[in-house]
Amino acid sequence: MLGRVAVRVSSPVLVGRAGQLSVLDGALAGAGSGNPSAVLIGGEAGVGKSRLVSEFAGRSRGQGARVLAGGCLELGVDGLPFAPFTTMLRELVRDLGTDGVATLLPGGGTRELARLLPEFGEPAGNGDAGEARARLFEQVLVLLEQLADAGPVVMVIEDAHWADRSTKDLLAFLIRNQHALDGLLIVVTYRSDELHRSHPLRPLLAELDRVGWVTRMDLGRLSRPDTGELVTRLAGHEAGGDLLETVYRRTEGNPLFVEALLGEGELGSGLPESLRDLLVAGVRRLPEETQELVRVASAAGERVGYALLAAVSGQDHAALARGLRPAVAANVLLTDADGFVFRHALIREAMHDELLPGEGSQLHSRFAEAIGADPALVPPGRAAAEEAHHWYAAHDLTRALTSAWQAAVESSHALAHAEQLAMLSRVLELWEQVPGAEQRIGTGQVEVLETAMRAAELAGEFDRGITLARAALRKIDRAAEPVRAALLLETIGHLKYQLGREDYAADLREAARLVPVDPPSAARARVLEALAHDIHHRPGGWDDAEFRAHAEEAVAVARQAGDPATEAAALVTLACAEPHTQDMTPARALLAEARAVAMRANAYQPLLRVAITESDMLEGMGQHELAAGVARAGITAAREYGLARTSGAVLAVNLAEPLVSLGRWDEAGEVIERALELLPPRLSRSSLWRLAGDMALARGDLDAAADHVASIRAALDRTRYKDEHQLPLARLETELRVVQDRPAEALTVAEEAVGRFDLLPSPRYAWPLLAAAARASAPAFAGRDRVLLTRASALRDQLRAAAAKLAVEGLAQQAHQLTFTAEVLSAGAWAAGGPGQAPPSPGPDPAADLGGLRAAWDDAAQAWEAVGQPYPLAAALLRAAEAALNAGDRDAGAVRLRRGGGLARELGAGPLSADIALVARRARISSSPGDHPGVAGSTGHPPAPGLPLGLTAREYDVLRLVADGHSNREIAGELFISVKTASVHVSNILGKLGVTSRGEAAATAHRLRLFAS
């Protein structure tokens, strides 16, 4: 037995955990070589997460890595936003100085960081809080990027189960953006046993699990042999089997438990029942005077500064140091530069719980008073939140209220909206219980509700924002304060809109009714702008006369009231009211005006909106070059404002889209990739994937295209219908299924989209969908499947009806419309009869108007030429060539095939190139005019080198069709030859293969894998 033998309080070496260490080492090495990595370490309290991480941090430092570490505090929920980041930054400042940190940021831009660390001075005050927060996040990202440029960086966030909302947001942002950060490893620890079902960390973990470079590590208890080793290390000598057995049975390998048990030193006699007792037992052995100080410290939280503890305990530093020395010696408290930390949070909890109720309140009051008297006793920026916490814990409601208000005011500077909301909620919770609350904080209840409502909006708690706004509305007299009521209603309407609810317009209308016309006010301008904007975004809203009227009035009122930001926003909205025509002069004039107004006022939000709207409109009209130019300039501006990830991503979509149209696919691919690296919001992501999917499909990478379709589907799941997202997805998926040769599925996708969505308000996205759907119906007309044929006929009728009503706005839509017409004609040319008739035999219907078909495709090609889109141009040329060849016009066919083939090759559009080459080969047309196109001969061609079994190239083509089960008539149709010639080819083939039937020929072809590719 251990008896009275002195036992170490903790093991000098790390026991076990070699596997985990090597995982971490590997992750760090990987991060250095361009593989971003984040490791999330979960485990029960005391299992050794901190120990593992600190061991790893130590060896990483030894290898030259910079380690930034910060822990989340239990106090976090009560308003210490960004706690671990503040700790890290403070550490960094200690190391590099504020100037040193400033030189790492472009233009010395530390003003955003001032929100985390007041040492950096006054935070930048302009702009709205939502954007400022986005800028702060990007600044932290830039800072890490710069640090990681100099060498590997390990960022450790401990105890994420206590993370405040802001910390979680920033952490998630950094991990998602790690792709852009070479050399950074992020390590996060959390207590898995704390994660009850509705724990706020759970959704974050689930989200991060989907990020490719995130690894989860479950840190389990020590094995029996490892526990034995730990006991040996702690005892300083080998321990006997009995002792080991007892320790293992009691502790089940939890190292903290092992330490506590051995520290108890009384293994033989009555073992303490619980972990808590074990932990407290360590404190109980301390002198009474020390215990008293430890209890005082426990009320401070996990960490307490010397000066604060001195102030609260009423002892001077020397006495304090003397009194606490035994606690440090016993490893109950650890010291650092400014104060004490409990070795383990559980010890602190246990000690705090030991306080008698009155004693606890009194202690917390003393802390609050001390901090109130001298805020410098706690780290800068934390005084208000700490004070608020202590007054609340002391049950002093009045001061809890006033200090929570103070903390709320301060957390708004830190952009910690969720924490601000928490503090304001506390103010509101205490409001009725504290007499004269309004006088005490110098602010009325309605104003507190309004402030809370804005915090909720910024924190993304829209439902809560609506509740708060409603509560405020109930407390005011609409007749007496119409402007205030109107702005509340405007917020309610706006939040409902954000939530995807349909009933927002009534609130906005009521707001517009309430806000007085005279005198013209910024409030009225805002309400009108909101109303116009929201009407515009309602499907079909753009031709609402109300919309233009509101937008015009909003511009006028904003001008009179001197509110340039709203004026610029309203001008953008007004530009959207302009008719959608090829001549965009009026719309662009309004946008130019909006840009000028926004520039003068330095209102970057409307400025970016101008760029987004203008590039989108131009692209919609097929003005691809102009659209790309505007979007490119917008991206630069977005980057300058630190909004590359949000507005910048929307603009990246608006740049990539015209580039795709123009056939500049490599360039588009780079834009998409760069934007995706920042993991932008999911709607932007889905648009980027869609453009990538379009290119993948055209290049023949069907797997990638299918992956993109699946990702977009998942991203759009449960979002409100927006034509610009859902219609292009349906179009892409239809095209994909056609190319994958899954005609039934292609029909299903097209049917669903056409049946479910109202296409009329969205010609820009509806025309391409109609064309794709018409194309999807063609195989059914050419095939023998009656069910498919019936469906395709019904779909075609639906498409025609929709097309008849759909507007055509601008050249690009005209090109799509002509393509649609040609597709419908093509499908018709293959349909010999309606669904009631005998299945048609494949091959063009002899009665089809091939001349008309060719003209239709020529028209489409011309339109694509006019808008400068080479890919659909080449595709239309191929279809025109087929029609010409079917009609026997070889020259016309040849010209179109050569032009289309050249375009497709330049684009790298593999499948289209192959199709064109195939048609050319069947028609015996060489790829360039100089190659002497031969006459469509029948026999007598020498076997081409490399072709098996002495087959000629032509026979090879015919055999392929035979192997696919085609009849002579079908073969003739495919190869533009007569049925007789086809039958001659087939007999020759049978002879060369030494078989007697087509079936045998097919079997031979399959056996020899002649057409395996």
Ligand SMILES: Nc1ncnc2c1ncn2[C@@H]1O[C@H](COP(=O)(O)OP(=O)(O)OP(=O)(O)O)[C@@H](O)[C@H]1O
């Ligand atoms: N593998 C190990 N070898 C030696 N000592 C260990 C080991 N793991 C943990 N310990 C010791 O056990 C105690 C508890 O470990 P630690 O503080 O790392 O736990 P934790 O998982 O971080 O707990 P919490 O969730 O409470 O933060 C510490 O004193 C630590 O030194």
Ligand SMILES: [Mg+2]
């Ligand atoms: Mg820990």
